[in-house]
Amino acid sequence: MQPTTLQAIQAHAVAEYPRECCGLIVAIEGHEHYLPCRNLAGTPSEHFRLPAEDYAVAEDKGEVLALVHSHPDAAATPSDADRVMCEHSGLTWHIVSVGQVDGEAPECGDLQTIHPTGYVAPLVGRQFAHGVLDCYSLVRDFHERELGISLSDYTRDDDWWDKGQDLYSLERLHAEGFDLIEGEPRRGDMILMQIRSPVTNHAGVYLGDGQMLHHLHGRLSETVPYGGMWAERTRCIVRHREVRHD
Known part of the structure; x- marks a missing residue:
């Protein structure tokens, strides 16, 4: 990931806080770009929903390389739902943590990356994410x-x-x-x-x-x-x- 791409992701995560941000990394004419997308999730507890229209716009611009979303007030550790949806998407996923410290302006923390590996959530002990794992x-x-x-x-x-x-x-x-x-x-x-x-x-x-x-x-x-x-x-x-x- 290019430094400018990471900076764009972090800026989007901060701007959307306390909601999750989501977006796509796209290769356009040989250069890597981050395209912010809308999150249509109705509530903060609902897993993010990236609209198909935004994905189609990204595909029209170039090759979609990865999906990005943030974890507000939480570590970037992928959840069971993240792993399941990563498998469904067939894409690399980048997750960035974002939050506030002592009431200051939100800032980003760590970033973690996952890839499709054949993961399936266990029947017993899976985490809840409405619409994904419910x-x-x-x-x-x-x-x-x-x-x-x-x-x-x-x-x-x-x-x-x-x-x-x-x-x-x-x-x-x-x-x-x-x-x-x-x-x-x-x-x-x-x-x-x-x-x-x-x-x-x-x-x-x-x-x-x-x-x-x-x-x-x-x-x-x-x-x-x-x-x-x-x-x-x-x-x-x-x-x-x-x-x-x-």
Whole structure:
């Protein structure tokens, strides 16, 4: 990375603080340039969202070499979500830390770089990042890895359940191949719950032996006993048509 590129990245990170900045490093006529992009994330807790239009503009200018974003008030250590999205992008990622010290103007700290290496987030113990690693992401990954079933992904806003959206509508689930079940759950069944929301807004996977895999906001994904508060908040249980049980 050229010194002028790093300086441009740091200036963007400071200007956007306390929000995350994001941008692209592009080779234009043999020279390296940093192109600041917009972050369309709705809240600071949501992983940054670089719009497709900004990426297209960068591609029109030259060859996209790397993606850049900042970690406000945090180290540049890549999160699980950073590693997952780096894999999806197929690009090198640069992460810069930015923050304030003793109330002074924000300044940048360390910079770390990651590359696509085949990383996959673990099912248990992954960090939460809405829209990237959340309860639905966990359900999707479980079905893909454990059952060989591919589920569609859906763009979802932070707090979508309070904005008139319904990620877990029965119509959508039916289209994905799920049917409502009655009786005791079996391994692989999706448990749909309602937690401080006007609609169903949380999902887990029944593992058998009274255990459920799920991922709550702000926590690591975990296995918990299914019953008690989780059973009380359950609205329905669905099973994919391709799941076979003896």
